[in-house]
Amino acid sequence: MHVLITAAGKRTEHWTELFAALCDRPETTLTVLAADVSAPTHRGLDRLARQRPNLRYHLVPHLLGEDRTGHMASVLFRPGAGRLLGGRQPDVVHVIGEAAYLTTWQAIRMRQRHWPGTPITLYAAQNIVMRFPVPFPRLERQAYDTVDHAFPITPAALGVLRAKGYRGPATIIPLGVDTALFRPRPTPRPQARRFTVGFVGRLEPHKGVRDLLRAVELLDCDLLAVGGGSLHPEIERLAARRPGRVTLAGWTDHADLPRLLSRMDVLVLPSIEVIQRNLVRWIGIPLREQFGRVLVEAMACGVPVVGSDVGEIPYVIGAAGLTYPAGDVVALADRLAGLRDNPDLARRLAAEGVSRATSEFSWAGTAERMCRVWQELTGAGRHPADARGPDGQKARTS
Structure with a gap:
């Protein structure tokens, strides 16, 4: 399963841990299109690409960055980002970015232009119902009408999606932690150390x-x-x-x-x-x-x-x-x-x-849940639209 992931913004270092967990799954290959990321993110992607043959990444030049506006919603890929895949079609497109972001709109257009019919999924973290200025509300509605499955990171984020009009299936998938790196260290506490x-x-x-x-x-x-x-x-x-x-x-x-x-x-x-x-x-x-x-x-x-x-x-x-x-x-x-x-x-x-x-909250568990949904969307399992959440909508909250 070839997954194309788009991501933008300075605070993206932790996503490389998710990418590593996804690459640990032998059935998955990743292509990452990223823009306006931090230097640690760039280093992490480069290191991961050297270690994992099933990951490719491209740092896409951007026309409008977070530094100029103070918000990730304004980041804009330079046109032509889709051609970086060299004609290789993804099985799934996953967008790391809210529905109103310009990069989300671009990912949807990219999918429609190059790979129509390919399932598209969306990360969602907003826990407040925010009203953006024009043209962001129109882009947000378009995303809600297009996305095949949403991945809110908390129950509150799912509630915001519903309040703003998203009616498609959704699975709550929280952010994670690399439990191989972050683990208890059995080092004795020095007697003289203060609290x-x-x-x-x-x-x-x-x-x-x-x-x-x-x-x-x-x-x-x-x-x-x-x-x-x-x-x-x-x-x-x-x-x-x-x-x-x-x-x-x-x-x-x-x-x-x-x-x-x-x-x-x-x-x-x-x-x-x-x-x-x-x-x-x-x-x-x-x-x-x-x-x-x-x-x-x-x-x-x-x-x-x-x-x-x-x-x-x-x-x-x-x-x-x-x-x-x-x-x-x-x-x-x-x-x-x-x-x-x-x-x-x-x-x-x-x-x-x-x-x-x-x-x-382990990234391995997060990767497993995401891949399960992607496999269902691509026909490898029961379609997620068959499940309904407690709000009566087509939703999964596993």
Whole structure:
């Protein structure tokens, strides 16, 4: 089964892990068309292509990038991307991008022009019903009318699809974690090490970084922050006030992240909801955590997790961690103190996190579920339209 995958945007590093899991399946070959991706994504694709003979990738020049508008919806492939396949027809086209994205519209046109009738599937992560400016609503409706099967990553994303008019079949398939790379490390904790709170991600206001800094000072615990962003100077100032107690690692290679996670006693995702204005200044778009992939990476490493109640964080954590009301610094400090002062609780949550990550969020499981749908769409199994979800629509939520 030859699968063509289109992807665009800076925050695409983790997709190479999915591609690797798909390439591990002997019946699958991949061609990836990507544009405006980050340098780590490019390196990951190049490394994977050298390792896996059943993967080909093309970095497609783009006409309009995320850097100019601040949103992945605006990325536009340069015309002629379909010709890069050299006449080789895919059995399935899978689009990594929301229905309203310009690259989704281009992938649909590409399919119609070069491989009419080929099934097309769509990734979906939006957990808020957002109204885009013209011409994006028209492109979104066209995608909903064309897509053969949708892959929302959470129940909330499925709800948004239904609310915005998608009536086709859908399977909830969450983002994953490489459980071979992210796994518990049996390294003994140094007796002299102080309780260390960790953060991984963009150092931006909507990630709740300021709340985390205040909670760390309240508890007088150590902080290990991995990432970069506009709040980098604030963490540096905190480090200057608390010598030896704050470490800012900066962005790191994904393969090195498990080592950094192993230095944390707890991983915190303290996101808050903000209004984003980058496509058009007078249109505010709520920015709410759509998944929080670092949570499953920490859980897979046996690191307890704490997250705010924003967006899909509680869904991802489940019973394998602790949540608190977003923006409530005292409540966050209380959750952290509970883990610091109750080692049995920390060990229990760590074990539950490993179990949840490996059973619910492994990339291998994600690849298996996606391939099952693709095989059904191409006639290798029962057509997914035969199944109906709890909302009465043609949907699968396995």
